[in-house]
Amino acid sequence: MRKKLLDILACPVCKGDLRLEVKEENEEEVLEGFLICDNCNERYPIEEGIPNLLPPELRDKL
Ligand SMILES: [Zn+2]
Numbered sequence: 515m516r517k518k519l520l521d522i523l524a525c526p527v528c529k530g531d532l533r534l535e536v537k538e539e540n541e542e543e544v545l546e547g548f549l550i551c552d553n554c555n556e557r558y559p560i561e562e563g564i565p566n567l568l569p570p571e572l573r574d575k576l
Contacts, residue, residue, distance in 0.1 A: 515544055515565050525551035525558075526569050532558070 520534050530553035538546040549558040549565055559566050566573065 528554045
């Protein structure tokens with residue numbers, strides 16, 4: 515995902531702002547990392563450039 519996306523993404527649980535933690539990136543995109551909500555202490559994984567913003571309880575069911 516492009517870092518600019520962070521401006522429009524919000525935590526699906528509390529609608530709070532998300533913080534980006536980058537593990538791997540190229541010139542354009544974050545490939546691996548986490549979107550972190552400090553408000554409810556939730557972490558959303560970014561895998562292969564795709565942010566997974568499903569709430570944790572849904573994520574486990576799929
Ligand atoms: Zn939150």
